[in-house]
Amino acid sequence: xxxxxxxFPFITIxxxxxxxxxxxxxIKKKSSIVRTNIAINIIxxxxxxxxxxxxxxxxxxxxxxxxxxSPFGIIFHIGPVEVAIAMMFSFVITMVSWYSFYSIEKEIExxxxxxxxxxxxxxxxxxxxxxxxxDVFNGYVFLELSTLAACGIIIVKDKKENIKAAIKYLMLSxxxxxxxxxxxxxxxxxxxxxxxxxxxxAIVASSLAKENLLLISIVLFSIGLGIKSAxxxxxxxxxxxxxxxxxxxxxxxxxxxxxxxxxxLIKIYYVVYGFEFVNSSRILQxxxxxxxxxxxxxxxxxxxxxxxxxxxxxxxxAQMGYIFFGIGLGNELGLIMAxxxxxxxxxxxxxxxxxxxxxxxxTGFKKIEDFKGIGKEMPVTLxxxxxxxxxxxxxxxxxxxxxxxxxxxxxxxxxxxxxxxVILLSSLLNAVYYFPIIINGYFGEDNLDGxxxxxxxxxxxxxxxxxxLTLAMIAIGFMSGPVIEFIRSGIYM
Numbered sequence: 233x234x235x236x237x238x239x240f241p242f243i244t245i246x247x248x249x250x251x252x253x254x255x256x257x258x259i260k261k262k263s264s265i266v267r268t269n270i271a272i273n274i275i276x277x278x279x280x281x282x283x284x285x286x287x288x289x290x291x292x293x294x295x296x297x298x299x300x301x302s303p304f305g306i307i308f309h310i311g312p313v314e315v316a317i318a319m320m321f322s323f324v325i326t327m328v329s330w331y332s333f334y335s336i337e338k339e340i341e342x343x344x345x346x347x348x349x350x351x352x353x354x355x356x357x358x359x360x361x362x363x364x365x366x367d368v369f370n371g372y373v374f375l376e377l378s379t380l381a382a383c384g385i386i387i388v389k390d391k392k393e394n395i396k397a398a399i400k401y402l403m404l405s406x407x408x409x410x411x412x413x414x415x416x417x418x419x420x421x422x423x424x425x426x427x428x429x430x431x432x433x434a435i436v437a438s439s440l441a442k443e444n445l446l447l448i449s450i451v452l453f454s455i456g457l458g459i460k461s462a463x464x465x466x467x468x469x470x471x472x473x474x475x476x477x478x479x480x481x482x483x484x485x486x487x488x489x490x491x492x493x494x495x496x497l498i499k500i501y502y503v504v505y506g507f508e509f510v511n512s513s514r515i516l517q518x519x520x521x522x523x524x525x526x527x528x529x530x531x532x533x534x535x536x537x538x539x540x541x542x543x544x545x546x547x548x549x550a551q552m553g554y555i556f557f558g559i560g561l562g563n564e565l566g567l568i569m570a571x572x573x574x575x576x577x578x579x580x581x582x583x584x585x586x587x588x589x590x591x592x593x594x595t596g597f598k599k600i601e602d603f604k605g606i607g608k609e610m611p612v613t614l615x616x617x618x619x620x621x622x623x624x625x626x627x628x629x630x631x632x633x634x635x636x637x638x639x640x641x642x643x644x645x646x647x648x649x650x651x652x653x654v655i656l657l658s659s660l661l662n663a664v665y666y667f668p669i670i671i672n673g674y675f676g677e678d679n680l681d682g683x684x685x686x687x688x689x690x691x692x693x694x695x696x697x698x699x700x701l702t703l704a705m706i707a708i709g710f711m712s713g714p715v716i717e718f719i720r721s722g723i724y725m
Contacts, residue, residue: 237286238293240279241308241318241364245357247272252353257346265346269353270329276356277322284315292722294366307427308364312722313571316715317363317495320575323704324487324582325356327697331586332480334694338593339478340389348388348478355381355484362492368416368504369426371496375412375460379405382489385481386473397472404459404469411456418449419504428503435505446505450515453500460493463556464526467549471533474545479589482541486548487582491574494555498567501559502724511562520560524654526553531661539598540588543665544581547624550658551577557654558639564723566642569635571719576631576708580623583701587617590698594688600669607674609688612695614673616702621666623705626659631709638716 252272259265287293292311329352336345358381361374379402387398420426422442423434435446455466462470470490474482501510510516530550537543551573558570590613591606592598607614623630636655643651708715 234286234290237282238295238310240283241310241314241360242295242297244276244279244318244322245360245364248276248353248357248360253350253357256350256353259346262342262346266329266333266349269349270326270333272353273322273326273329273356277319277326280315280319280322283310284319287312287315287722288718295364306370307366309366309428310364312718313495313724314363314722316575316719317491317571318360320578321356321359321363321488321492324578324701325352325484327701328352328480328483328582328586330697331694334690335589335593336478336480339480344388344390348385348481351381351384351388352484355385355489359488359492362496365496366428366499366503367426368419368428368431368500371499372409372412372416375493375496376409378489378492379409379460382485385484386477388481389476389478391476393472393476397469397476401469401473404466408456408459408466411452411459415449415452415456415500418445418452422446422449428499431504432506435509446509447513450500450505450510450513453497454515454518457493457497457500458522458556461490461497462549462552463522464529464549464553465522467526467530467552470549471542471545474548474585475539475542479541479585479592482545482589483582483585486545486585487578490548490552491578494552494559494570494574498559498570498724502567516560516562518560519556520562520651523553523556523558523560524651526550527557527654527658528553528661531658531665535661535665537665538600540591540600540603540669541585541598543600543669544584544588547662547665548577548581550662551581551624553658554635554639557651558635558642561639561642561646561648561651563642563646564720565638565645568716568719568723569638569642571723572631572638572712572716573635575715576623576635576705579701579705579708580620580632583616583698583705584620584624586698586701587613587620590690590695591617594690603669604672605675606688610690612689612692613698614670616695616698617673618670619702620705621670623709625662625666629706629709631705631712634709634712634716 295308297306358374358378365371383398383402387394423431425431459466474485527550530546534543534546555570555573558566623632626633626636640652640655
């Protein structure tokens with residue numbers, strides 16, 4: 233039985249690629265395409281859940297393709313971090329696909345609905361490949377596949393602003409890809425390997441003689457993957473892409489797509505280069521500066537926005553700042569909380585974008601000021617939005633608070649107590665732009681005339697996937713202790 237379970241990571245990607253992306257287009261009936269893809273997503277999620285339980289019980293394992301392992305063959309590294317991220321990715325995609333079943337036709341043409349679901353399968357397969365890979369070149373291949381699929385779920389709306397946003401994203405992402413490929417070329421010239429484990433051994437043996445080349449390569453990786461993960465100030469593609477895309481696509485882009493390159497970057501830092509070299513290169517100090525600046529500037533930009541989805545998009549820049557901030561602290565707790573925040577933010581931001589999309593879909597409005605009193609017409613949806621926003625603000629028990637509290641402890645552990653000011657200021661700014669939306673949503677008295685209680689509410693069956701996302705977000709906050717310990721057991725440091 234254990235041999236079968238160890239095949240699951242490979243089978244999930246194969247299932248998504250062959251059945252979800254390549255055979256599904258042969259189905260002519262749109263409803264059958266949708267149901268088939270949702271079924272594949274559910275199977276993928278359940279297989280990832282079984283793999284997570286297996287890793288929790290028996291520990292990390294390696295899956296090798298064919299008869300050869302490293303350095304000649306391709307391998308997947310399946311540990312606590314990988315299965316936790318993979319589980320979150322597949323759960324979010326499943327919930328978003330379920331939600332899309334009821335709403336996607338209101339945002340894109342009917343003839344494109346099947347194409348949208350096919351792109352979702354392709355995207356999830358590539359994201360899982362990035363998470364599992366233990367080979368830098370195959371990580372790059374999966375990274376490019378995810379970029380193309382992500383552009384597809386933006387442009388599927390087929391509006392002028394979507395096309396512009398997708399082109400902007402593609403151009404900047406191509407720049408990032410080029411830098412990553414150059415980084416791979418540098419480390420291959422030094423090590424003669426593409427396997428992360430064997431590259432590390434070669435780097436340890438020649439780090440003094442090739443120090444300059446190693447420094448250049450790590451900078452290339454950091455900038456290239458920083459662009460793809462919307463690290464400030466390389467985030468300029470994100471607001472347009474996330475704002476103009478269909479709401480389910482925005483949830484996937486913000487919740488998942490910008491997270492996978494961070495996991496790849498963490499592996500590059502700690503598996504390929506190793507902590508000693510990364511720490512001595514001072515690249516972590518740059519990550520800390522970019523992360524801290526992103527936490528503040530992302531919130532300041534969000535505060536100035538007039539459109540709800542654009543505000544949430546800029547909020548993602550700030551939240552990605554927390555992840556890079558955690559990496560930049562350079563200690564175990566900081567790295568653990570960076571990974572924990574990837575999980576927490578993936579669930580939270582997906583729920584937030586879907587609830588905001590429900591507001592826009594049911595009212596036809598887009599500006600923040602138009603949602604005053606929306607709590608009377610859509611009380612359940614505003615409740616979901618409120619819980620997600622409170623998590624990002626950092627209200628105790630919710631996962632956003634867990635991240636900020638532990639990042640504060642990690643800052644103290646690193647001897648940089650002054651960084652608490654950055655965390656506190658960022659939390660305050662989060663409150664400044666989320667609280668007015670919540671308060672006006674419930675108590676916007678000047679905008680209540682003519683509004684009828686629950687008049688624009690969606691049926692509960694259409695809100696179930698968003699409710700489940702919110703419950704998962706709350707659960708990861710309440711169960712933060714076991715989750716953090718699980719991540720700690722597979723940390724790369």
